[in-house]
Amino acid sequence: MTKINFQGSIEDVKKQIEQTIATYELLGNQTSIDFNQWFEGWENGFPEDIENRALGNYPVTGEKAWRSDANKKPRWREWSNKNGFIKGEYWRDRSVESESIPLSGTADKIIQHIHQLEYEGGGESASRNKSKAWPPMKGQPSIKLYFRGEGTAKGIITLVVMNKTDDPKVPLPSIDKSDLRHYAQRIKEQFATPNLYIWNKGKEILSYTNRWQGFDGQWWLCRNEAAGLALLTRLLAVLDLPLDRSKLRMSTAVDEAAAFPSNPPSVTVLGEPTPQDNERPLVDVTFWRAEINLAKLNTPIPLVERAQIVYK
Structure with a gap:
């Protein structure tokens, strides 16, 4: 953790602290990562990184090349980028227009989340099991x-x-x-x-x-x-x-009155008539x-x- 020393009178120290805070707020969200450049590589399967991939699960060339189907590549639509804080919409598969998710944060945070989504979904070469392709909801606010x-x-x-x-x-x-x-x-x-x-x-x-x-x-x-x-x-x-x-x-029920009567009849439970609530009251x-x-x-x-x- 970086330590900052302040020297001078109380007023001088206060000004130094205020200036430091202002500088942090201005630059704190910035990152050395160029998100658009990273995403271009991610979208196309990082084709420039050829070494040590031929024997892995994500080859650049061949019959099972990663990202070989142009119609199913991921897609990103940026909404805004202010002081390094990015907002936008991400598709794991651009052919499925209705399945996107909004993301926001610094470039590294969004990249981390995209990796998480790909992992949860099993990747392009994995089974397209619907439950895996969905994001987890447990534990969310x-x-x-x-x-x-x-x-x-x-x-x-x-x-x-x-x-x-x-x-x-x-x-x-x-x-x-x-x-x-x-x-x-x-x-x-x-x-x-x-x-x-x-x-x-x-x-x-x-x-x-x-x-x-x-x-x-x-x-x-x-x-x-x-x-x-x-x-x-x-x-x-x-x-x-x-x-x-x-x-x-x-x-809708074909016969709503019969399926969900306003005054449902009692039923016999343990030999006794038991009143029933209206399942779908108006x-x-x-x-x-x-x-x-x-x-x-x-x-x-x-x-x-x-x-x-x-x-x-």
């Missing part, structure tokens, strides 16, 4: 939105954050307080402005599967497709994510509060209470 209505009516929706982490072992940008404030602000905008959002539950189901965005087959009861889509759009907006309509599914539940759970903390962190941001 999760946001919970709570809704409540009259009587026992309630609802809980969980959002998994896939591009941040609080685990130092995971090669993702570290989640910080500014991220939490951003989530709180987005939740307020989507679910508490200008009025508290009302989720109209119904008998139909809208589902969405996109693990790159943190949705592993989540589904929500709704009155119709338009209402379900409106809810999902707000959820994605909290995480600043686009909607991929190819991942949407709508499920109820309205109103946004109540939101919190975030981090893997390395034992208690959730409140973000929003009704229309007020509580995380400062």
Whole structure:
């Protein structure tokens, strides 16, 4: 660790410290790695590195050359690059347009994460097992939105954050307080402005599967497709994510009244009549509060209470 010595009067030392901090903030995110140059090599299989590869699993030439299929090479689309902090979108396989993941961080951090994604996916020459190609969701930060209505009516929706982490072992940008404030602000905008959002539950189901965005087959009861889509759009907006309509599914019963009666008959259990709850009631539940759970903390962190941001 580099040590810096400051000398002079108290005022001189204060100025030296302030100047040092300013210099660090300006240059601290910079790296000697040229990300675009690295990615060009990664995209094409590092063709300039020929030595000692002929007998390995990633040869440059031959029948099983690495990155030989131009249609399946990885792809990168940069969104911004400010003071060495890069944001963009990464595809492991450019032929699968719908399967990308947003990445952000310094060049070395993004490279580390891309290697992690390739490892989790098994590499180009490995089996294209779908579960391996998906990013792991366990241990990722999760946001919970709570809704409540009259009587026992309630609802809980969980959002998994896939591009941040609080685990130092995971090669993702570290989640910080500014991220939490951003989530709180987005939740307020989507679910508490200008009025508290009302989720109209119904008998139909809208589902969405996109693990790159943190949705592993989540589904929500709704009155119709338009209402379900409106809810999902707000959820994605909290995480600043686009909607991929190819991942949407709508499920309805042929005879909803028979499948999910409003007043289901009692059933006999142990010789006694036992009343049954309505499995899919037509109820309205109103946004109540939101919190975030981090893997390395034992208690959730409140973000929003009704229309007020509580995380400062």
